[in-house]
Amino acid sequence: MENTNLQNIKNRSMAIREKYRELELQHHGTEWNVEEDALAFLSDAGLVGRLVMSQQGRWPKANTDEELNHKLGECIWWLTVLAERMGIDINEATEYFLDKTENLLGNK
Numbered sequence: 001m002e003n004t005n006l007q008n009i010k011n012r013s014m015a016i017r018e019k020y021r022e023l024e025l026q027h028h029g030t031e032w033n034v035e036e037d038a039l040a041f042l043s044d045a046g047l048v049g050r051l052v053m054s055q056q057g058r059w060p061k062a063n064t065d066e067e068l069n070h071k072l073g074e075c076i077w078w079l080t081v082l083a084e085r086m087g088i089d090i091n092e093a094t095e096y097f098l099d100k101t102e103n104l105l106g107n108k
Contacts, residue, residue: 010080010084010091013077013081013084016077034086037085041079044074044078047071048071048072051064051067051071052068
């Protein structure tokens with residue numbers, strides 16, 4: 001994945017998160033903290049698991065491809081938001097993981 005592509009994802013993700021922050025303030029008077037964002041991500045990650053089971057014929061739910069596509073994208077969005085809110089550069093974190101894993105597996 002190109003760094004510029006990840007940068008675009010990061011910029012768009014944070015703009016969307018800002019709109020959610022405005023809604024949180026409007027409806028609840030406070031912004032979600034990082035822990036609440038992490039719990040929301042975990043909920044969506046769990047839904048990805050169930051949707052994958054359905055898509056693979058292991059759970060009785062029809063027409064899951066569109067919803068699975070959405071939830072996969074949403075999980076990437078959440079990870080991008082979480083990294084930014086915790087001061088972690090998602091580009092560097094991804095490169096670090098890929099480099100480390102490739103070296104461990106002898107792919108480099």
